[in-house]
Amino acid sequence: MKSLFGQNTNIAFSRADTSVLGIWWWTVDRWFLAAIILLMGIGALLVMSASPPVADRINVDSFHFVTRQFVFLGLAAACMFSISLLPVKWVRRLASIMFLGVIFLLIITPFIGSEIKGAVRWIHLAGITIQPSEFLKPAFAVVVAWMFAEGRLNPNFPGYIVSSLMLALCIFLLMIQPDFGQTVVVTSIWSVQIFLAGLPIILVFCLGLGAVGLAVSAYLILPHVQSRVDRFLDPASGDNYQIERSMEAFMNGGIMGRGPGEGWVKNSIPDAHSDFIFAVAGEEFGLLFCVLVVGVFAFIIMRGLSRLMGERNLFVVLAVTGILVQFGLQAVINMASTLQLVPPKGMTLPFVSYGGSATIGIAIGMGFVLALTRKRPGE
DSSP states (O other), X not given: OBOTTSSBXXXXXXXXXXXXXXXXXXXXXXXXXXXHHHHHXXXXXXXXXXXXXXXXXXXXXXXXXXXXXXXXXXXXXXXXXXXHTSOHHHHHHHHHHHHHHHHHHHXXXXXXXXXXXXXXXXXXXXXXXXXXHHHHHHHHHHHHHHHHHHHHHOTTSOHHHHHHHHHHHHHHHHHHTTOHHHHHHHXXXXXXXXXXXXXXXXXXXXXXXXXXXXXXXXXXXXHHHHHHHHHHHOGGGSOOHHHHHHHHHXXXXXXXXXXXXXXXXXXXXXXXXXTTHHHHHHHHHHHHHHXXXXXHHHHHHHHHHHTTTTOOOHHHXXXXXXXXXXXXXXXXXXXXXXXXXXXXXXXXXXXXXXXXXXXXXXXHHHHHHHHHTSOOTTO
């Protein structure tokens, strides 16, 4: 009996299996994949717990967000699996097409986008709401890595200049919205990649000064950034309702938590299912569970980086590192904001927070990582 992919079903996934799935199974990083699936499961559990009170407050079905998030996770898993099947050259091609498409969407977003909480970051296409910047990050990491790698291999190719212009364009389009958080993530991706590509240490120092200048400029120019920083430095200077409820949730949870569904702070946090879902985890499942979540994120990042040991393809090293920087930085910003360690920033916790664009965007990035870190005999 033949399987869908051309081999006998009784020997599927044997080492002698030369089908698409067979080759994929024995070359992909299964530990990395298992950790991603575990994180998705944790996210589904927390959304089921945190979102019903939010849905009730806005007068929609109690499982409105739960149902949608399960759809998003299904689409995310399908995207990740499909992309992980691609060879390296097709990863570059897909990322390039995706980058051009997202740039176009970012250009038109200020004109046709919807304003939510003072920012125009979302557009409506075919009845669905999309945040283009979430898809920019993985595509940007891969394309910029390609530019840097080509610049090193071909001295006549202006890889550093092209990548710098791409960064400047992305920063301009993101700050128009404005979206300072995504700007920080994209800039961090580029900075790490250019450092790994062989940037002189004096230029690294100059980039550091430039980053400080960008942060100061954002504080002076953008009122919402100034307000959040001021409230972080002086909580009495403004409204810190969600942060205060978040810290209360962690105190209520203690080490072991109050139990699944037993938390009550989620009833008063407007973004309990998205930006502050880590607080719900702390209250209902406790400190030990939060440490487990942090451990899963750390494992994913370290496992991905460990696959680069001995990698001779500079493009693969830069692209995977850039995507993992995005993944880790986004997680750190979300958890640190929830714990009042940094000024609050509307950034989701990867695969855990509710959100369609964020979940699928992260899944595309993880698909790129799985594809690029597959074993490639003969290379």
